[in-house]
Structure formats: structure tokens, C-alpha cells
Amino acid sequence: MSxxxxxxxxxxxxxxxxxxxxxxxxVVPTLFIVWVSFWATRTFSLSSxxxxxxxxxxxxxxxYVKLLVDTVQQSLLLMAITLVLGxxxxxxxxxxxxxxxxxxxxxxxxxxxFWTSALIRTIAWIPFLGVTGVINQxxxxxxVIDKPVSAFLYSRTGITLAQVSFYTLLATGPVxxxxxxxxxxxxxxxxxxxxxxxxxxxxITFPLTLPGVVIGQILVFLNVMADFATASxxxxxxxxxxxxxxxxxxxSGQLPCASVIAVLLMLSMLGGVAVLLKMVDIRRLGxx
Amino acid sequence: xxAWRRRQRLATVGLGxxxxxxxxxxxxxxxxxxxxxxxxxxxxxxxxxxxxSLHWYRELARVQTVDDFKPPMVRSLLLALTCSVTTxxxxxxxxxxxxxxxxxxxxxxxxxxxxxxxxxxxxxxxVAVVTRILGIPLAWYTxxxxxxxxxxxxxxxxxxxxxxxxxxxxxxxxxxxLGANRWRAFWRVTFPLVLPGVIGAGLFGFxxxxxxxxxxxxxxxxxxxxxxxxxxxxxxxxxxxxYAIGTVTTVVSLAAVALFSLSFRIVRQRTRxxxxxxxx
Numbered sequence: 001m002s003x004x005x006x007x008x009x010x011x012x013x014x015x016x017x018x019x020x021x022x023x024x025x026x027v028v029p030t031l032f033i034v035w036v037s038f039w040a041t042r043t044f045s046l047s048s049x050x051x052x053x054x055x056x057x058x059x060x061x062x063x064y065v066k067l068l069v070d071t072v073q074q075s076l077l078l079m080a081i082t083l084v085l086g087x088x089x090x091x092x093x094x095x096x097x098x099x100x101x102x103x104x105x106x107x108x109x110x111x112x113x114f115w116t117s118a119l120i121r122t123i124a125w126i127p128f129l130g131v132t133g134v135i136n137q138x139x140x141x142x143x144v145i146d147k148p149v150s151a152f153l154y155s156r157t158g159i160t161l162a163q164v165s166f167y168t169l170l171a172t173g174p175v176x177x178x179x180x181x182x183x184x185x186x187x188x189x190x191x192x193x194x195x196x197x198x199x200x201x202x203x204i205t206f207p208l209t210l211p212g213v214v215i216g217q218i219l220v221f222l223n224v225m226a227d228f229a230t231a232s233x234x235x236x237x238x239x240x241x242x243x244x245x246x247x248x249x250x251x252s253g254q255l256p257c258a259s260v261i262a263v264l265l266m267l268s269m270l271g272g273v274a275v276l277l278k279m280v281d282i283r284r285l286g287x288x
Numbered sequence: 289x290x291a292w293r294r295r296q297r298l299a300t301v302g303l304g305x306x307x308x309x310x311x312x313x314x315x316x317x318x319x320x321x322x323x324x325x326x327x328x329x330x331x332x333x334x335x336x337x338x339x340x341s342l343h344w345y346r347e348l349a350r351v352q353t354v355d356d357f358k359p360p361m362v363r364s365l366l367l368a369l370t371c372s373v374t375t376x377x378x379x380x381x382x383x384x385x386x387x388x389x390x391x392x393x394x395x396x397x398x399x400x401x402x403x404x405x406x407x408x409x410x411x412x413x414x415v416a417v418v419t420r421i422l423g424i425p426l427a428w429y430t431x432x433x434x435x436x437x438x439x440x441x442x443x444x445x446x447x448x449x450x451x452x453x454x455x456x457x458x459x460x461x462x463x464x465x466l467g468a469n470r471w472r473a474f475w476r477v478t479f480p481l482v483l484p485g486v487i488g489a490g491l492f493g494f495x496x497x498x499x500x501x502x503x504x505x506x507x508x509x510x511x512x513x514x515x516x517x518x519x520x521x522x523x524x525x526x527x528x529x530x531y532a533i534g535t536v537t538t539v540v541s542l543a544a545v546a547l548f549s550l551s552f553r554i555v556r557q558r559t560r561x562x563x564x565x566x567x568x
Contacts, residue, residue, distance in 0.1 A: 011388025015396050018382040018441060022399050025434040026406055029414025036417055046421065089310055092303035109311050113318065116541045117499035119515050120534040123522055124317035127324060127334040134320065134335065165314050197296060226407030229501060233522065243409050250413065250506065259417070262410050269407065 030266070037259035044255055054260040064245070064261075071241040072268065074156075075224040078163055079171075082220050083213065085164070086171030090212075094179040107176075114169055122233045125162045129153040129234065154236040162230050167223055171216035178212030179205075210280050221272050225265065318538065325531035333526045344532040357517060357533050363428055364514035365540075368498035370429075371436050375493030376486050378437070379444030383452055383485075384474075403442040408502035411435055416506035426509030435507045436497040443496065444489030451485025484556045491548035495541055 037055070039048040058064050089110070097103045113121065128134045129152035136148040152158040182205060190200045206213075228243030240248075242265045249258035324331070328339030348357060382400060386393055415435050419426055426432075459481065463473040479486075501515040508516060514537060522530055 008388050008390070011385045011390035011393065014381045014385035014388070015390070015393070018378050018385075018400055018445070019396060021378065021434070021437060021441070022403060025415060025438045026402060026411060027399075029411065029418045030406075032418045032421065033410070033414050036421075044420065085306070085310060088303050088306045092300075092307045096300045096303055106307065106311070109315070112542070112545075113314055115495050115545045116318070116538045117501070117515060117534075119499070119501045119519060120321070120538060121318060123518070123526075123530060123534060124321035126526060127320055128317055130334060132334050137335065165317070168310065168314075197292070197299070222405060222407065226409055226502070228409055229519075233519075243407075246409060246413060247505070250416070255417065255420075258413070262413055265407065266410060273405075 033259045033262050033266075036256055037263045039256040039259075041256065044253070048256075054256050057257065058260050058264065067240060067242055067245055068264065068268070071225060071243075071265075072272075074160070074163075074241065075221050075272070077160065078167060078224045079217050079220050081160075081164055082168045082171035083217060085168050086216060087175055087213070089168070090172045090176040090179055094176050095184075110169060110172065118166060119229060119233075121166060122162060122230050125158070125165075125234060126153070129158045129161070153234065154238045156235075156239060158234045159230055159239060162234055163224060163227065166230070167220050170219040170223060171213075174212035174215040174219070175209055176212075178209040182208045214276055214280050218273055218276050221276065222269055225269050225272070321531045322535045322538075325528055325535045327528050331528055333528060333531070344528040345536075347529050348532050348536070357514070360512050360514040360517040361537075363511060364498055367428060367433060367436065367513060368494045368544075370433060371440050371497035372490045372493035374433075374437055375440040375444040376490040378441055379448045379489040380482075380486055382441070382445050383448035386449065387452060400445050401442050403438040406438070408439065408500070409505065411438055412503045412506035426507060428504070428508045428511055428513050431507040431509070432504050432513065435503045436500055437493075439500065439503055440493040440496045443492035447488040447492065448482065448485045451482040451488070455481050480559055483559070484552050487548055487552045487555060491545065491552075494544050494548070498544070499537075499541060 038050040038052070039045065040051040040053050041048040093103055093106050093110070097106065126133075130136070131148045131150050131153070133152065135152055136145075139145045140148065152161070186204055186208075187200055190204050191197070195203065225241075226243055228241060228247060231239055231241050231244055232247075242261055246258050246261045246265070249255075249261065324333070324335070324337065325344055326340050326342070327337045327344070328341045329343040331338040382396075386397060390396075412435055415431050416426065418424075419431060424431075455478070459477055460473055463477045464470070468476065499515065500513075501519065504513050504516055512520065514533075518530065518533060518537075521527075
């Protein structure tokens, strides 16, 4: 007995507002994007015949295809970096730090930036990256370089530096969560049986945290694929990803072309998530 | 055995160094921005700082023309407050609906969670396309609001599902056995017990909406929200005023988090003490 019968019709009624909202503001718009991507006209026209022209145009232009490759590449790069970095941080905070107060403190310092504006955090990177920026001044001071380098602002390096600082948290969180659920006794048992620490990690700890790793990687992948603000703020006009292309085409009124990019972006995101989920059966591992 | 101990310690030091360095790396830009916002009137957007002053904050308050940050700030705050209340209400209903285990509730669960997975830029783009085709005008208080809820609702929903998971159903049953009707039992027993979750949902609604840029980009029409305004200004010229407004909005975000956390704590403490106190 509860305030709601099982299978009560009231359940439908309570689910209705959220369902309608998601349908109207998310599902229907997505279907519209798919529809518009098949419009054969260049610009806005409701009675446009449907065809594959826009897709042909996309794959016919090497610059567009290269942008798709660049976007995927950047996502893979970020996934690799955040995987290692995120795991180290999660392992330190959850396993190595013993004092709960210190654990909480480190966790808060890690998470608080998530609650602030990503855009502001991007802009905050600018004084670091320029020719007269903090990084250059520090390198000059340390004697690593003898004249300022322009490798940071308006470059992939700069974009990557900023993205690592934004997205590592997404990889850390789920790993920390699964790591917390691994009983220390498992590690201790393996150690008693004379397994080396490295072996304990690869045979016991890592497999048990794999679901967290995969979820973190999915979050990083999705966010980097869709990230355009970092590229346009730090990359200037020199570097762009697929998201930037959607904006460019939309602003120049080419709605069908913008929709094609949007559809391809969504498809590659779905494909990536499907591949990542294939790597581990999350439900099976969750039980083990 | 001793070598093993030493290796273990070495691993701790190494991992600790990585963690601390990353935290510094994560915070350094934000702190630098805050520092540079206090540069003197002749100061530029990078080091060296030229004196210390409140010049750029005064500039922020003074400007009345194109670069006026005040109306967008008010819009963003209003939008965030509305999103906060809406998210809390819709998430509470949605999580309570899941408890009914109606046919299709699994599908409903995934439908709501779709909002987290969907890329913000494309959701905004989709809404812009739909409104264009249907001839609906874009505005921050209609279309942007709708798109923000798509983003904030799943977070609130998950928070409330977690709250309902931890909640002792027997308390509800006791109220019903003692003759309360379902409506009364919900508001007198269930709701106070999941109130921390409702507050959590409200926090997600507020901060996620307040800071949102990608989803607002296509959907907001002529009147800009604060992040849009900041980006437009940034695109034209990087000035220390941007650091000042950046510092101000960061403080607003953090104040919101602190405020919500505080009320979360108070509510939880109160339900705990009243639950254990014998009835008078």
C-alpha cells in the first residue's frame, strides 16, 4: 500500500506533463531536423521535395568530412586523457585518502566548478593562452623557451588544455562512485594471496569499476562531440568542430544543410554510445 | 615486503600529486579571472595588472547602452527561478508516477533521461526549426524556457528517484492505516520526507538554467540572456568588464549552491528530529 496504487491510472496522469514537455521540446524538434535535412531546396521552403542532395553535398566536400573526422578525433583524444587522469583522481580520493573530512574537502574542490558557468570558465582561459599569457610568461621565466610561442591561443592545444579542465570531472565522478562500492576486503584478500599491487588493480579493482569507466567515457564523448563554445572562444576562427558548422550554416540561412550536419552529429554520437555500451554489459557488471 | 610498502607509498604520493595538480589546474583560470577583474582603469585583459581598483565593477554598474549587462542578468535570474520551481514540480510528479509502475513506465524513464544525452546546441536548433516552420516567435521566456527544462528536468528527476528510493514506505502505510486519505498522506508524510530531494531538484533547475549557453543560443529570440550577452561581448572585444561580470555570475552561482545546500541541511535535520521525537 502506498499513496499510489500499482498500475493506478493516476500514474499516467502524473507522467503526462513531463512526457508532453519532452515530446514537444525534444522529440518533435529532432524529427523536424531529420525532415528538414532531406529538403532539396537550399533555403527555407515547406513544400520542398525530399531528396538526398544535402547529404551528397556534405560527403562531396572534403572540408566538411575533415571537420567530422576532427570532431571525432578530438573526442577520442579527450577520452584517453580524461580516462587516465580521472581514474587517478578518483582512486586517490576514494581509496588513498583515509580521513573522511579530507575526502569530502577534495571532492568539493573538484565538483564546485561544475556549478559555475562553462562559458565563463572558457573565457577565463584566455589570459593564460595568449602570446603574453600566463603560460608563456611562466615558460619564459623557467627558461624552457627564450621567446613567446603562439602555440596556445587559436590552436588545438589550447582547446584541448581547456577541455581537459572542464571534462575530467565527468570521467572522475562515475569511477569514484563505482570505486566506493568495491569492498576493501577484496583487495586485501588478493594481497594476502600474494598478488602484486599492480595485479590486484588489473584483476580486481579495474574490472569492478568498469561500468563507471564506461559511463564516464560516454559523458566525455557526448560533451566533446557537441562542444562548440570552447572551439569558437579559444580556437578563434581558425579551429572548428561540427557544432560550429551548424551555427555557421544556420546563421547564413542554409537550414537544410545545417540540419544535415545536425543529423550526422547525432548519428555519430548515437553510434559512439552504442559502441561504448557494447564494450561492457553494464547491467551484468553491475551485479557482479 | 618492505619494498612493497615503499611502492605503495610512492603510488599514494604520485596519485596525490596528480590530484592536487589537476585541482590547481582546474581552479587557476577562475581565480586569475577574479584577480584580473580588479585591475586598474588602464589595465588590459592579461597580466601585468596595472594597479588595483573597482573600476571595472563600477563600469559594469554605470553602462547604460549596448553593453548593459543588467537587463540580461534580470532575465537570466527570472528564467533560473522559474526553471527551478518548474523542475522541482515536474520532477516530483514524474518520480511519483514511476512509483505507480504503469505500463510503459520504463519508456517514460528513458524519455525523460533523453534530455541529459541530447546535445544542447542541437536541441536549441531543433526548437528554432520547429518554431520557424510553425511561425511561433522565439523568446527567452517561452522557447528558451522550454529547452532549459528539457535539460534540468532529468537531473531533478534522478534526484527525486534517489530520494524515493531511500524513503521508508512503511511510514506512508502507517498514515493510510490510521485513516488518512491518499492526498493527505502524500502531503503530510511523503512530501516532507522527500523535501530534501525536491530542494535538490530545485538547485539543478536554478544553476543549470542560469549558466546555460548552448541551449539558449538558437532559442532565445531578440532579448538575450546573460550568457548570450557575455558571449556576444566577448566576440567583439575582451575587456576586464567581462572578468568582472564573470566573477559576479560565478559568485551568484556559488551563492545559489550554498543557499540550496543550507536549506537542504535544515530540512533534513528537521525531518530527522521530528521523526524520532515522540508525538505530543
